Structures are given as C-alpha cells and as structure tokens.
Amino acid sequence: MQYYSLAVIPGDGVGPEVMKEALNILHVIEELHGGMKFDSQTFDWNCDYYVKHGNMMPANGLEILQDFDAILFGAVGSPLVPDHISVWELILPIRRRFEQYVNMRPIKLLHGLESPLRNKGHDDLDFVVIRENTEGEYTNMGGRLYQGLPYEMALQNNVFTRFGTERIIQYAYDYAEHHRRKNVTAATKSNAMNFTMTFWDEIVKEVSGKYPDIHTNLYHVDALAAYFVTSPERFDVVVASNLFGDILSDLGGAIVGGLGIGPSGNINPEKKYPSMFEPVHGSAPDIAGKGIANPIAQIWSVAMMLDHLGFKEAYDLILDSIEKVLIDGVFRTPDLGGDASTRELGNAIANTL
Amino acid sequence: MQYYSLAVIPGDGVGPEVMKEALNILHVIEELHGGMKFDSQTFDWNCDYYVKHGNMMPANGLEILQDFDAILFGAVGSPLVPDHISVWELILPIRRRFEQYVNMRPIKLLHGLESPLRNKGHDDLDFVVIRENTEGEYTNMGGRLYQGLPYEMALQNNVFTRFGTERIIQYAYDYAEHHRRKNVTAATKSNAMNFTMTFWDEIVKEVSGKYPDIHTNLYHVDALAAYFVTSPERFDVVVASNLFGDILSDLGGAIVGGLGIGPSGNINPEKKYPSMFEPVHGSAPDIAGKGIANPIAQIWSVAMMLDHLGFKEAYDLILDSIEKVLIDGVFRTPDLGGDASTRELGNAIANTL
C-alpha cells in the first residue's frame, strides 16, 4: 500500500462545491485501485479567512504545505477581497515557493463535447499549453510615483532569467520528445518587447538546437491567439511565458468547450516540493452556492495529480469516465447546456468508474 | 475642392501589393466624390531600405511625415531584418511621435463572410477594440544583466502614466457614448499585475463615474480572450492596454474571418499630427510576390482614413462595396477560399463602387 498526504484548499465560491465531487472521485479510485491511500487534510484558507485574520493563510502556511505530497486547490476570489491580494497572498506564493515552474494545461476536446469552432473536431484539438509559472510578467516588482497627481505613473517589471527561461523551455522540449508529437510552438512578442522577448527567443533557439528531431515554430502571441481559432490543429506543445500562457490557456479552454472543463497542474518536476492541481476556472461568485458549477475541471485536476504521482492508468480511467458521461449526455451542468447539478454530474462520473 | 497630402509607406512583403489596390480605390472615390483630392507621396522606407542605409527611415523621417494630413501604411517585416528593429525604428516611433494614442480596430463580421465560430452571426460580431498605442507594455525600457552567464536576466518595464491611461479610457467612453451602444469592457489583469493594472482599474473607475449611462465591465484579459470565442455578442467597445489590445484585436480578427480583413487606425484625435491607417496583418513573407494577398484590410484602412478626415459617406460606400463583392462570392483571394488575385479582388471592389 502506498500512502500519500494531500493538502486540500477548496477556496471560495464554487471551489468547495466542485472539490467535494473531486474528492469523491478520488475515494472511488482508491477503492478500485486497492494499492494507494490518500490521507487528506483540508485548509480553510480563502477570502473569508482573510476577512477574519487579515491574511489569506497563516504565517507558517507554506511550511505546513511543504510536507504534503500534493496539493489540490479549488479557486479563490470573492468580492470581499481585492483580487490582487487573494492571489498574491495564496496561490502565487505557493507556485513560487514550491518551484512549481511548470503550469501544464491540456487543451483537448473531450468526446461528447463540441467545439465552438465551426470546422474543428477532436483530431484538430489536442495539444498542451506549458506555461512558465514563477517569473516573467508576474513579479510583484514595481510601484507608483506621484500618487494622485497628474504626473502619476505605475511601473511593473517583467523579469526573465536565464535560469527560469531555460528550465521551462527545456521542459517543453523534453515533454514534446517523450510524451507528444515532437512539435513545439513558442509564443513570443520580440517585435515589441525588445529586451525580454528577444532574450526568450534566443533561449528557444539554444534549446531547440539540442533537439534536431523536434519541429519548432516561434509565433508572436497576437498571431498565435488568432491561430488558436483559425488553425488549432497546428499545435502540439505550446510553450509560453507566465502572462502569455495564462491568456492562451484560457483561450484554449474556450475552443474546447468552455471554462468548466480545463484542469491544470502547477508542477515541480524535480518533485522536491509538492505540486498543486487546480481547475483553470475561477471561483465564479455569480453561480456560487447554487450547486450548478461544472465539477469536470476539478475532477480532471485530480486525474492529473494521480498521473503526476505515477498512476497513469487512473488518469486514463477518470478521463474515460468523464467522456462516457459526456457522450451519454444525460447529466450536464448548465454551462454544458443541461440542467444537472454539480452533485449529479459528479455522481454520474463516479458511477461510471 | 479640398486638398489632402498623403504619405504612403507600402513597406515589405505583401504591403506594396495590397497598397496598390487601396490607392486605386482612393482614386475612384476621388472621382465619384468630386470635392476632394489626395496628393500622395510614396516612401520606400522598409527592410530593403534598412539593408542599404542602416536605418528604416532617414534621420529626418518623422519631420518629413509631420506635414502630411494622413499616413497610409502597408506592413513591414522581412527575414532580412530582426523584427524588433523594423518595428522600433519605423512604426512605433511614428505612433509615438505623432501621439497616435488611439489604435482603433473594428471587429465586425462583414456580410458575405462566415465566422469560424459555429453559432455566431452578424448580429453577434460587431464591436471595436480601442487599444492604447503609445505606452504600457511597449516601452523600450529595460535591459540585460550578466549577458551569457548562468545568472543572466532581461528586464522590461511596463509603464502606465495617468496621462496616457486617462486619455485612452476617456476616448473609449466618449466613443461608446457618441458612436456605439454605450457599453464599455475594459481588459485588466490586476489580479497578477498588481502595480500597473490596479492603477488601470482605478482610472477605469474614475472615468466610468463620469458616464452614468454607460455600462462598464472589467474583465481579466485571460477570461476576456475566452469570451471573444464563447460570447462575443456581449462586446461593444473594448478598451485595452497596448499589449492586451494587440492580442485581443488579432483574436478579434480571427473570429470575423481572418487576418486579411481587419483594418486599423492609429489616431491622434486632436488632429495635431497626422493619423496613420494600416491593415492589422503583417507583411506575410510566405505569400509575398505571388499577387494573392487579400487587399480588403488595406482598402478598409483607406475607408477609415476617409472617415477620420470627415467623409463618413465614403467610408460607408467602400464598406458596402466590399460587402457586395463578398456576398457575390466570385472574386475571393485564397485566404477566403477562392482563387482570385489581389488585383482581381481589388478591381471587383473598384467596379462595384
């Protein structure tokens, strides 16, 4: 029997609702598998916690998390707390402190779903966005001058290190070589961001030189976003900076069926620290409490966690079950055009397992 | 008779090919109208020029342009010259020096074209992206440290001034009030870019307070990009920073029929300096010289110029003619699924006028 410790942070809004279904799936998998056991501990770190304590997590929050084998995250964000606080005090420190420098987001049209793109089907929509997750445009470095005066200005630094850039691009090429179709597309904007993105391009060139059998495309992010709509079939592994990867992966979610579906892994490939798995979607305050949020993104995130821990069959099994339920079409949450509840869709997937 | 001086910079690649058709349309309009006359001068400032002279334009290039009433720009970029040079030495200085702080990009599905979005038609796809065009993420400020060493890093500053931010947001609200459906969507990313984009949000709030009858939405750019695909009908005026506006407007181009269609105006609203009109697409070296580039984006850019100079009827007439030719469907360039040449499509529009 293999034991794993799991930190669960359901968060705000629909987070706890979809997390419940995801944990239920995890229990079913444990039973079916028989050789793994998750010992999970739930943390109530969210915006309510902030309102009570003045921080999103306790001062030793990161120390506490450090000893877990993995982290399951729901979503944070509430009208009670400015977004930049909820984000910079919880999810971004976790990504950074635990060197989860890979943010992996599969863009895959599941069977049973239709793409909003008129002429694109399952074969056209199967790639991953690999996003840098610890530096780049999200630096918390900068400030304001002349606050309140007509000359006021705000600065934010984009910081690209060789260390951080090399490791994400290297990861993308390795991934393309071992797990995908040997095709890497790098998102740049070196025509306009003349310091950081020319640097990025140079490193893409250096790394690609070591993989002669991998085909590389370097596109400006504006054109790339357009290609996601006009010709998504050209993508296999898309590697992008923190901000560009954020935008492209949400857009990717949209072309494969909307925000309720897409999972993500915040991965520390060296496994020195816990990795964290979370839906791409946010806390969705507008539908929170109604029990109608789509649990698939959170359930798929559990599958990614299992894959990361070495249980590829469990990943496949969960994905298969999700697809069977979608093909079946009886249980669909409102975002998928049905009227099933979170619970009903979650149960349907559990039963199919 | 009203006289206008027009600077024409065809640029590289397909630029000169589509410019020819656009100028032909302009001549037809002059004749039909009878009361306006354009005196145009062509400048060969492009990548070939750079190879010969070591600059993209002469040292007094901006002084020369300053005296024109408007500038028509094709596209620049060639494998001969790094993109960041061709851009930072020609188009970006023009945008900045002439305070063309508004980059206006209509996102409108023309009659005769089909959107790649399965369930979206003409009524769903009719908005504009108003992009800040002089500061923000494109600053040319930053640099490199420890070049070639493992500790190497590149920095780029995002700079948002109150002056620059207020004037673009103000413009968007005025435009929504006087020319559109009184609905403004602002693109932000204040959850992650905690200095610049929180500043942006504050100014959106200040300006929106002065327009109680305008409905405002503030969305994070990642979600916004997804909404372009899932629910474009919610947009009327989208206002965004330089980089976000760049990405969103290319994406917008994709959902209304591809890169060969969309025009843009780089506008100095005060008319203190010439404004510049150009297609959203680039120089497309892959199809350059074949005579098959779609001239519609460049022709529509001429229409925007005429509108800017006060000839709204000429704008409408050109748009009508483009739409008639598209509905007719006989002359379509390859990007639109036909086999017409640039010349044939250009002529068809001219004849329809």
Ligand SMILES: CC(C)[C@H](C(=O)O)[C@@H](O)C(=O)O
């Ligand atoms: C050439 C490039 C710098 C430019 C930009 O990003 O502004 C282009 O993409 C555009 O949108 O006009």
Ligand SMILES: CC(C)[C@H](C(=O)O)[C@@H](O)C(=O)O
């Ligand atoms: C909450 C926000 C800062 C975050 C991001 O942009 O990284 C989210 O959009 C995501 O993609 O995980």
